[in-house]
Structures are given as structure tokens and as C-alpha cells.
Amino acid sequence: MGKKSPTVFVCQQCGYESPKYLGKCPSCGTWNQMVEEKLPSKNDSRSRVSISGKTSKAEAITDITIEKEERVKTELVEFNRVLGGGVVPGSLVLIGGDPGIGKSTLLLQVSAQLNNGGGTVLYVSGEESPSQIKMRAERLELRGTDFYLYAETDLSLIQETIENIKPDYVIIDSIQTMHHPNIDSASGSVSQVRESTATLMQLAKMNNIAIFIVGHVTKEGNIAGPRMLEHMVDTVLYFEGERHHTFRILRAVKNRFGSTNEIGIFEMRNGGLEEVLNPSQLFLEERLAGATGSSVVAAMEGTRPILVEIQSLISPTVFGNAKRTASGLDYSRVSLIMAVLEKRAGLLLQNQDAYLKAAGGVKLDEPAIDLSIAVSIASSYKEKETRATDCYIGEIGLTGEIRRVSKIEQRVNEAAKLGFKRIFIPKNNQEGWTFPKGIEIIGCATISEVIKKAFV
Structure with a gap:
């Protein structure tokens, strides 16, 4: 009998390794995810070798020359901005998203544009035939x-x-279908995804090839496979949106070459994805005049200010416990603001059902949206409309104070560009900058002060 190969049990969710089988993973807490996999032999380790045969070696930092970071721009301005200015040669980019959201369509468009710019493209598909x-x-x-x-x-x-072929750009669609012959486990397993990504990373870095990897996502919305996958790559992009709506959001959550939390907005059409260059107008174009429970905030997404309508519906509860629902907003943030409004502004909300959403399907998660959420709730509760040309920017503290926010000048300029006349901001944000002409800036110190002035 031959000697049995050493094995290890690996969690398919987080990559935790155990010498014996466990029903529940001690690291991430998921059940029935431990799969037995063979350990790679010691002979499988490889040094970094380029296509030309050059091997990586240690160099003194004084001997290393820095070339100017060149970026290759595509015809999609939004895509370039999310990447930090364009595609960086030698970068490894991971794009995740729900099935059918348009990941393959986006990469096919981008690769064709890179090809038109003079680059050689290799599109590798593990899911579709070349004819498809x-x-x-x-x-x-x-x-x-x-x-x-x-x-x-x-x-x-x-x-x-x-x-x-020696291509300049490679697209791998998708990493979960790739199989490394040195790893004796099924495609899509933690070991396969990890080893395949490591091999692609070596190819990208040693040969200056920009490689795009498509990653499947779990039902929770995270990229399937070990968390290590996101640490290995240079850039992680999420392609989000509802399949029943035409708009898609490309969001950067990690980027070694640019800003994180940058977003680009696209519209899915018959001829492919088209970029939306003025998303603020898109999020506000269907706003009803004279509606209660509506307010507008200038939120920052990466380096870009976006105006978004926040809607609230407050109605008396029928049952004993009041219901709270939030779409596109953090549930804990909404609960906290409602508690502050009840304690510091005298609004009796404990017996009211509250339904809140950020219009347009965008997800907002920054402190500066607090004031707009509070005004929206107060507007619906009091049945008083806000002015269509008012915008609210500010963070709310637990004592009811309006706290300073960052990048106030960019936010106000974006609001002024779209015709807003009154902008409520924190009192401490008024100094040190010049605001556009024709705009009334109202500096406020407390939430009670804002509510008194908003409904005049």
C-alpha cells in the first residue's frame, strides 16, 4: 500500500484550516463548510519567473528605479475614474457581482476598447464557448x-x-471555474481559487500584464472563496444593481492605485452599458414637488459628491411594537436618529411605523446624511413639506448637536450646480471657504434649530 497523501480540512467560506473535520467553522461560524483537501507537496513552490525567463531577485532599494505610473484609458470615463484614472499595466483587478448583472458585458466592452487602443487582449472563459x-x-x-x-x-x-500570445490584457471569466493541475481538489474550492489567483498574480507582476478576474458572489453579496482573495489582488470592484432596473453601479472597495469607495454609474441598454455622467440629476429627476417626507443630501462617494433624495413614511403603528424599515440606509443609523429626534426635538416616534429609503437604489453610509434623514422623518411626521430647493448636510450627535463634516465645499458646489438655493450645514463648517453666489448658507448648531427653519 502506498503512503496516503496528507490532507487538511478547509472551510469553503473563510479558508480556515483544521487537521480534523469540524461541523462548525471556529473562524466564521458557518456550518457544514469543512471540505477535505490534499496538501500541496513541497515541490510545488515556485519562484517568480517572467515570460522572458527573468527570475525575481532581491535588490537594494537604492538600485530600484521608479518608472512613471502609466495608465491606459478606456472610452468609459466612469470606469477610468473608479480605477483611479485608467488601467494600470501589471495590475490584478477582481470584479464581483450577482449573476446576470452585466460583469461579462462590461469586461467585453472594456477589453474591446483596450484592443482598439493598440493592446493585445486574451479573453479566457470557463463558462461560455467562443461562439457565445x-x-x-x-x-x-x-x-x-x-x-x-x-x-x-x-x-x-x-x-x-x-x-x-504575450497579451497586454487578460480577462479571466471566472476564477471559480479555473483548475490548477497541482492542486487535487474541485474547481471553485478554497485551495483552487487561492492557487489560481496566486499564479495569475505572478503572471501580472512579472510580465506587466493587466489581468481582470471575474468573481462570483455569495447570497450575502460577498465574493465567493477565501477572504484572502481580496487581499491578494490590487483592486476589488463590485458591480451592483437590480436586474429589473437598467442602472448599474460599479463600486471600488479596495484600490492600490486610487480612491476607495469611488463609484461609477452605468445604464444597461441593448447596445451594452452606457455611462451616466450626471448621476445627481438621475437620482432627483423623478422627485415630486410638494411631497412630505422628502429631503435631499449631498453625499460623498469617493471623490465625487452626489445629490440623493431621502424619503420617509411615518404612520401610526397598528400593533404594539413600531416597525422600522430602511432601504439603502443603515438600519442602526436610522434607529439612532429617531431616538435623538424623540429625546432632543420632542417628536413622539415610539408609536409610529417608519419606512425610509434612499431613492434610485444607491446605498448611503456616511455621517453627513444624518441631517437629511432627520428632516425627512420630521417632514413626514408633521405632514409639512420641505422646499424643493433645500439641501441638508450634517452629522447628528446623541445630544442633538450638528457636527462638522468633510469636503463641504464640493458638496455645496454640486448642490448649487443643480439649482438648490438654501443649504443647511453645520455651524462649524461655515468658516474658511467661499460659497457660490446666489446660495443661502444656513449654519445650524442643533437639530431643533434645523426643524424650526426647514418648515417655514
Whole structure:
């Protein structure tokens, strides 16, 4: 009998390893996720070797020359901005999103544009045949010369193809379908995803190839596979949106070459994805005049200010416990603001059901939206409308004070650009900058002060 290969039990959710089987993972707490996998042999370790045969070696920091970080721009301005200015050669970018949201369509458009700019593209698909991709490319009216399609899941064959073609850009769709021959486990397992990503990272860094990886997401919305996957890559992008709506949001949650939490907004059309260059107008265009429970906030998404309508519906509860529902807003933040309004502004909300949402499907999570949420709730509770040209910016403290927020000048300029006349801001944010002409800036110290002035 031959000697049995050493094995380890690996959690398929977080990558935790255990020498024996466990029903519940001690790291992430999920049940029935421990799968037995063979340990890679010691001979599997590899040094970084480029296509030209150059091996990585230690160098003195004084001997290392820094080349100017060049970026390749695509025709999609929104995509360039989310990446921090364009595609960086040698970068490894992970794009996650729900099935059918448009990840493959976005990458097909981007790769065709990179090809038109003079770059060689290799599109590797483990889920579709070349004819299926060609059909989608024709529907999007994409043409290319040095654009190669390759339907393969064996990473060693993909590596050979990359060495033969020497592309400038590689798209892997998707990382969960890739199979590394040195790892004896199923495609999509923690070991396979980790080893495949490590191999692609070596190819990207040693050969200056920009590689885009598509990642599936779990039902919780996180990228499937070990959390280590997000740490290994340079940039993590999430492609979000409702399949029943045409708008899509590309969000950067990690970026070694630019700002995090940057977003780009696209609209899905028959001819592919088209960028939305003025998202503030998009989020406000269907706002009803004279409606109660509505207020507008200038929120920051990365480096960009976006005006979003926050809507509230406050109604007396029928049952004993009041119901609280929030869509696009943090539930804990809404509960906290309602408690402050009850204690510091005298609004009796404990027997009221509250339903809140950020219009347009955008998710807001920053302190500066507090004041707008509070005014929206007060407007619905008092049945008094706010002015259509009012905007509210500020963080609310537990004692009812309005606290200072960052980047106030950019927020106010965005509101002024779209025709807002009165802007409520924290009192401490009034000094040290010049605001646009024709705008009334109202500095407020407490939430009670804002509510008194908002409904005049």
C-alpha cells in the first residue's frame, strides 16, 4: 500500500484550516463548510519567473528605479475614474457581482476598447464557448484584430497560451471555474481559487500584464472563496444593481492605485452599458414637488459628491411594537436618529411605523446624511413639506448637536450646480471657504434649530 497523501480540512467560506473535520467553522461560524483537501507537496513552490525567463531577485532599494505610473484609458470615463484614472499595466483587478448583472458585458466592452487602443487582449472563459462570446460581441457591435477568445479552465494551458500570445490584457471569466493541475481538489474550492489567483498574480507582476478576474458572489453579496482573495489582488470592484432596473453601479472597495469607495454609474441598454455622467440629476429627476417626507443630501462617494433624495413614511403603528424599515440606509443609523429626534426635538416616534429609503437604489453610509434623514422623518411626521430647493448636510450627535463634516465645499458646489438655493450645514463648517453666489448658507448648531427653519 502506498503512503496516503496528507490532507487538511478547509472551510469553503473563510479558508480556515483544521487537521480534523469540524461541523462548525471556529473562524466564521458557518456550518457544514469543512471540505477535505490534499496538501500541496513541497515541490510545488515556485519562484517568480517572467515570460522572458527573468527570475525575481532581491535588490537594494537604492538600485530600484521608479518608472512613471502609466495608465491606459478606456472610452468609459466612469470606469477610468473608479480605477483611479485608467488601467494600470501589471495590475490584478477582481470584479464581483450577482449573476446576470452585466460583469461579462462590461469586461467585453472594456477589453474591446483596450484592443482598439493598440493592446493585445486574451479573453479566457470557463463558462461560455467562443461562439457565445462572439454572439454577444456582435450584439454589442465590437470588432478587434488582436482580440483572442479562449475557452479553457486548465490554468497550466492558459499560462502556456499567455506565454505564446504575450497579451497586454487578460480577462479571466471566472476564477471559480479555473483548475490548477497541482492542486487535487474541485474547481471553485478554497485551495483552487487561492492557487489560481496566486499564479495569475505572478503572471501580472512579472510580465506587466493587466489581468481582470471575474468573481462570483455569495447570497450575502460577498465574493465567493477565501477572504484572502481580496487581499491578494490590487483592486476589488463590485458591480451592483437590480436586474429589473437598467442602472448599474460599479463600486471600488479596495484600490492600490486610487480612491476607495469611488463609484461609477452605468445604464444597461441593448447596445451594452452606457455611462451616466450626471448621476445627481438621475437620482432627483423623478422627485415630486410638494411631497412630505422628502429631503435631499449631498453625499460623498469617493471623490465625487452626489445629490440623493431621502424619503420617509411615518404612520401610526397598528400593533404594539413600531416597525422600522430602511432601504439603502443603515438600519442602526436610522434607529439612532429617531431616538435623538424623540429625546432632543420632542417628536413622539415610539408609536409610529417608519419606512425610509434612499431613492434610485444607491446605498448611503456616511455621517453627513444624518441631517437629511432627520428632516425627512420630521417632514413626514408633521405632514409639512420641505422646499424643493433645500439641501441638508450634517452629522447628528446623541445630544442633538450638528457636527462638522468633510469636503463641504464640493458638496455645496454640486448642490448649487443643480439649482438648490438654501443649504443647511453645520455651524462649524461655515468658516474658511467661499460659497457660490446666489446660495443661502444656513449654519445650524442643533437639530431643533434645523426643524424650526426647514418648515417655514
